[in-house]
Amino acid sequence: MACTGSIPSNAVEITLPADDGALRYREEIRHPALPFPKVATGTFRIGPNDRLIRSQETPEVEIFEIGQDVVWVRKAEDGEANMLPIPDQMRALFDFLRTLRSGETLVVEADQPRSVDPDGWTAEIGTFDTDGSVSVIACGERMLGYLVRTGDGIERRVLFSTGAGKSE
Amino acid sequence: MSRLVVAGTLALCIGVALALFLRVDTNPSAVFGQGAAPITALETEAGRQGAILIRADDPKLEVEIAKQAVALLDHPAIERISTGPDAGNSDVLDWLWQHRFRLSPPRIEDLEPEAMAARLTEAVDLLTSSQAMVLGDRPLRDPTGSFARLIERMDALRPELGNREGFWHSPDGGLLIFLTFEDRPLDARAMATLTASLRGLADGTSINLHLSGPRFVSTEVSAATERGASLAGGIAGVLLILWLAFALRDLRGFATVLLPLALGLGTAALSLQLIFGSVHAIALGFGGALAGLALDYPLHLAGHGRAGSRRARRLIGIGMATTVTAFLAMTGAGLEVLTQTGLFVAIGLSVAALSSMLLIARPAATRTLPLERLFWRLPGGLVTLATISAMGAAMVWQAKPMIDRPLFDLPPRVESDLKTVQSAAAIPTTRHLLRVSGETAQQVLERETQLFPVLDQAIKKGEIGGYQMAASSLPPVSSQVPDLPDAEAMSSAFEAALTVAGLQPDYADTLRKSYAAAQSAVLVEPTNWRGLAELAPLLAGLSIAGDRAEDTVLLHPPLDADRLAARLEQANLPGVTFEDLADSIWASVAELRRTAALWLGIGALCAALILAAMLRNLAGLVRILLTVGTSLALTAAVLTAVLGSLTVFQIVALTLVVGIGVDYALFLNPAARRHDRVLAARSVSLCAGSTLLAFVTMAWSDVRVMGEIGLTVSLGVLVVVVLCLGMMGHGRPLASETRD
Numbered sequence: 001m002a003c004t005g006s007i008p009s010n011a012v013e014i015t016l017p018a019d020d021g022a023l024r025y026r027e028e029i030r031h032p033a034l035p036f037p038k039v040a041t042g043t044f045r046i047g048p049n050d051r052l053i054r055s056q057e058t059p060e061v062e063i064f065e066i067g068q069d070v071v072w073v074r075k076a077e078d079g080e081a082n083m084l085p086i087p088d089q090m091r092a093l094f095d096f097l098r099t100l101r102s103g104e105t106l107v108v109e110a111d112q113p114r115s116v117d118p119d120g121w122t123a124e125i126g127t128f129d130t131d132g133s134v135s136v137i138a139c140g141e142r143m144l145g146y147l148v149r150t151g152d153g154i155e156r157r158v159l160f161s162t163g164a165g166k167s168e
Numbered sequence: 169m170s171r172l173v174v175a176g177t178l179a180l181c182i183g184v185a186l187a188l189f190l191r192v193d194t195n196p197s198a199v200f201g202q203g204a205a206p207i208t209a210l211e212t213e214a215g216r217q218g219a220i221l222i223r224a225d226d227p228k229l230e231v232e233i234a235k236q237a238v239a240l241l242d243h244p245a246i247e248r249i250s251t252g253p254d255a256g257n258s259d260v261l262d263w264l265w266q267h268r269f270r271l272s273p274p275r276i277e278d279l280e281p282e283a284m285a286a287r288l289t290e291a292v293d294l295l296t297s298s299q300a301m302v303l304g305d306r307p308l309r310d311p312t313g314s315f316a317r318l319i320e321r322m323d324a325l326r327p328e329l330g331n332r333e334g335f336w337h338s339p340d341g342g343l344l345i346f347l348t349f350e351d352r353p354l355d356a357r358a359m360a361t362l363t364a365s366l367r368g369l370a371d372g373t374s375i376n377l378h379l380s381g382p383r384f385v386s387t388e389v390s391a392a393t394e395r396g397a398s399l400a401g402g403i404a405g406v407l408l409i410l411w412l413a414f415a416l417r418d419l420r421g422f423a424t425v426l427l428p429l430a431l432g433l434g435t436a437a438l439s440l441q442l443i444f445g446s447v448h449a450i451a452l453g454f455g456g457a458l459a460g461l462a463l464d465y466p467l468h469l470a471g472h473g474r475a476g477s478r479r480a481r482r483l484i485g486i487g488m489a490t491t492v493t494a495f496l497a498m499t500g501a502g503l504e505v506l507t508q509t510g511l512f513v514a515i516g517l518s519v520a521a522l523s524s525m526l527l528i529a530r531p532a533a534t535r536t537l538p539l540e541r542l543f544w545r546l547p548g549g550l551v552t553l554a555t556i557s558a559m560g561a562a563m564v565w566q567a568k569p570m571i572d573r574p575l576f577d578l579p580p581r582v583e584s585d586l587k588t589v590q591s592a593a594a595i596p597t598t599r600h601l602l603r604v605s606g607e608t609a610q611q612v613l614e615r616e617t618q619l620f621p622v623l624d625q626a627i628k629k630g631e632i633g634g635y636q637m638a639a640s641s642l643p644p645v646s647s648q649v650p651d652l653p654d655a656e657a658m659s660s661a662f663e664a665a666l667t668v669a670g671l672q673p674d675y676a677d678t679l680r681k682s683y684a685a686a687q688s689a690v691l692v693e694p695t696n697w698r699g700l701a702e703l704a705p706l707l708a709g710l711s712i713a714g715d716r717a718e719d720t721v722l723l724h725p726p727l728d729a730d731r732l733a734a735r736l737e738q739a740n741l742p743g744v745t746f747e748d749l750a751d752s753i754w755a756s757v758a759e760l761r762r763t764a765a766l767w768l769g770i771g772a773l774c775a776a777l778i779l780a781a782m783l784r785n786l787a788g789l790v791r792i793l794l795t796v797g798t799s800l801a802l803t804a805a806v807l808t809a810v811l812g813s814l815t816v817f818q819i820v821a822l823t824l825v826v827g828i829g830v831d832y833a834l835f836l837n838p839a840a841r842r843h844d845r846v847l848a849a850r851s852v853s854l855c856a857g858s859t860l861l862a863f864v865t866m867a868w869s870d871v872r873v874m875g876e877i878g879l880t881v882s883l884g885v886l887v888v889v890v891l892c893l894g895m896m897g898h899g900r901p902l903a904s905e906t907r908d
Contacts, residue, residue, distance in 0.1 A: 029295050033288075033308055033666065033675040040296040062298055067334065070252065073298040084302055152678075154305055 003120035003139035012108045012123075014136070014143045016100045017160055021045060022055075023101070024161040025145070032153040044101060044160075052098040066094050089128035093146060096125060096136070100143060108136065119144050119159065171527055172420070175427045182434035190437060191446040193356065212749075216247070216349040218381025220366065221589045223342035224374060231333045233369050233377070234343045240365050241347060245358050250346040251335045264318055265306055269686045273650035274312035279658065284311035284665035291316075292671070309682045311665050338592035342376075346593075349383055359387040380589035385582055390449075392579040396871030397453065400878070404865040408463075411861055415535050415854055416470065424527045425466040432462045432520030436512045444508060451508035454820060461491070461827050462520035464855040468835065469528040471536055471851025479844055480851065481525055483834045486782045488521040490775045491827035497771030501763050509820065510771075517827075536850035537857065543849070545897025553794040553891070560801030567808045577872045596636055596722035599750050600729055602736075604637070605718040605743045612717045613639045615743045619721070622739045631732045634724035655684035761816040768823050779830065788837065795891050796829035803884040811876075821877040825884030828859060829892075836892040838899030845896065856889050 120139035131151035145159035291307035336344040370377035498510030616639035662676035835848035866878025
């Protein structure tokens with residue numbers, strides 16, 4: 001169901017949708033070379049040591065255990081981990097998600113740039129390079145997903161699959 | 169009794185002051201001088217590296233201990249640690265991306281539309297993989313595959329270490345932490361504390377914790393030496409006490425003998441602390457070894473009893489002045505450790521001699537050995553001594569010094585740790601390396617490229633286990649962009665490739681621009697590589713200063729240095745030199761040995777002059793000098809024959825033999841009256857007994873340096889006693905004198 005509310009102009013305290021321990025997501029990657037989006041699906045959860053874990057299920061299995069500066073990537077639950085650095089632009093987003101996933105709320109400040117989105121509204125929570133940005137997608141006070149845009153027309157839109165509620 | 173009380177109180181006060189203020193240091197620059205190879209070896213990039221391997225049956229326990237080790241490594245002595253790949257630096261990727269055609273030029277067949285379509289399909293799949301987090305969409309913007317191949321090559325060059333829970337994981341099992349020590353001189357005390365803390369993590373558990381790296385080795389060798397010295401000192405101390413209890417009979421006699429020794433050593437240590445701010449462990453060690461000599465003074469007095477105490481005092485005065493002069497000369501050597509040792513001995517012996525004379529006014533009866541029964545007649549007397557002396561000296565002089573005789577042995581645990589970590593982490597050797605130099609970094613990389621086939625052949629022939637150099641981390645940047653079709657000519661091929669891959673044909677314009685940019689990229693001389701985090705560890709050996717660039721090529725064991733050197737000489741590559749870092753270390757040790765020998769020789773000459781002035785008896789002077797000189801030459805010759813050459817510690821230990829020899833030869837004077845000769849023989853038996861007990865115990869120590877000092881002094885004292893007794897036979901026989 002589409003979000004029908006308007007863009008809030010004041011500071012908003014947002015939360016993640018309720019789930020049963022693992023928040024499902026669907027990621028759409030749009031690229032100027034692609035005639036249609038490339039799709040990946042999986043879940044987000046909090047693992048041992050309060051680490052955020054992103055388990056991608058399709059198109060191939062990859063488990064990302066997100067630390068402070070690095071991500072440990074495994075091809076299987078008990079597989080050997082390969083460590084990768086977290087790109088600067090993703091660090092703020094992962095911190096944001098980790099906090100929300102821990103059950104806390106986060107405030108999107110009134111001065112953070114907002115815009116209309118087909119799924120609700122977006123608020124830019126960080127920028128990188130010259131024209132890259134990271135935004136949260138929300139409907140009312142509920143976070144629906146996030147959006148990472150790079151200057152060369154690439155867009156990664158991640159939507160949580162619990163559905164959007166009606167704006168208040 | 170009152171003098172004893174005063175001396176006891178004084179000794180107690182000195183003991184308290186030492187307990188409060190004495191600071192023992194092991195600074196190697198005090199031994200070898202500033203900038204000498206043994207010190208700088210610990211301060212080079214390789215000398216500052218270390219590694220810790222943690223192995224346990226339970227992987228969770230390994231991780232837990234590794235975390236605790238990381239917490240301990242948050243230490244002022246540590247500059248940085250590496251538990252896994254460094255966080256990325258986008259500048260590196262940008263630089264690789266811009267120069268991809270120079271670093272990894274596409275082949276003509278890579279430009280065919282079908283080949284490019286296959287690359288594009290792979291690149292699309294990468295968008296949903298973890299690689300996209302690092303590489304972005306670069307593989308999609310380079311259908312020639314140039315960038316993808318470059319990344320594949322760099323990935324292949326990464327250490328073959330996995331990662332578990334944020335730690336390097338060895339294929340042989342166990343977690344690894346690599347560390348770099350701060351670029352400043354080794355702080356022995358801080359290192360000892362850190363090493364003990366790390367070792368403590370595994371103590372009493374089933375965990376195996378292995379330490380590797382020059383600074384850990386240096387620290388553990390020092391600790392093992394200290395433990396060995398304590399053990400040998402403890403055993404020698406007990407034996408000495410038993411011997412003195414036997415000889416001196418009562419507590420008072422015991423106190424009068426031990427107090428001068430305590431006062432001498434205590435005053436010496438306190439004086440050095442006040443003068444230098446700390447006392448070097450070697451000076452303190454030799455001071456401790458001097459116990460045998462400082463103990464001789466009260467023992468001579470005790471052994472002579474009341475009747476001979478006047479003569480004993482005079483001879484002690486001469487002996488002390490001679491030895492002190494010899495050791496004071498060492499202060500001229502200009503090396504702090506020799507200066508400290510010279511002062512320590514001079515102060516210690518002076519105080520011990522003076523306090524002996526003050527304390528032992530009325531010597532009590534002692535139990536001694538009847539050494540006078542062993543008087544014998546050395547055939548030829550002085551002529552024989554001169555002949556033996558000349559032969560011994562010639563033998564020592566002609567012996568080829570074994571410059572690489574180690575001063576210390578590696579404790580078994582350290583040796584085992586080095587092998588274990590070496591095998592688990594493929595750590596290069598710190599002894600041999602290659603230096604490749606040129607006018608620019610580019611030239612260095614080009615020269616290293618020429619070195620590849622030579623070293624690869626050396627690996628095949630088993631001369632080295634492997635190698636690591638800047639050019640193996642990154643290929644040299646070609647100064648010419650390869651001859652490729654221009655971007656406009658590629659447009660249709662890009663469109664065709666996109667179509668075949670099922671992608672948007674109009675993206676060809678982006679591909680064309682990307683291709684053109686790579687083709688026209690202006691070469692950036694990579695002088696700032698080391699500032700790029702990802703490449704820094706790989707390029708650690710590369711240095712660029714002014715018009716000279718140089719890279720250190722690290723070599724992995726097993727290593728056959730002679731065969732590798734021959735191979736490199738035959739290859740005759742420009743700018744490539746093979747170095748054995750031990751050469752410069754042994755040169756420093758040899759220089760130290762020469763310096764010590766020279767100044768001890770000067771000291772011996774000064775001592776001979778003092779002896780001549782105080783003795784005023786040419787025949788006596790000749791006899792003493794020849795007896796002591798022969799003992800010295802014979803001892804040195806035997807040691808040279810057995811061990812190959814003398815270490816610096818043995819040379820300094822021989823000075824003790826000289827000091828002891830002068831004392832014994834002074835007392836055992838064949839021209840003295842019968843009564844004096846008997847008293848002298850008995851006091852010498854007391855002294856020699858205590859000295860031999862201490863040094864024979866030391867000779868059995870498994871710490872090489874202690875064992876060699878113990879052997880040198882024990883052998884020397886034995887030779888001195890035998891020769892002195894041999895010269896006693898040249899006086900009137902005791903029996904005939906009795907008949908007179």
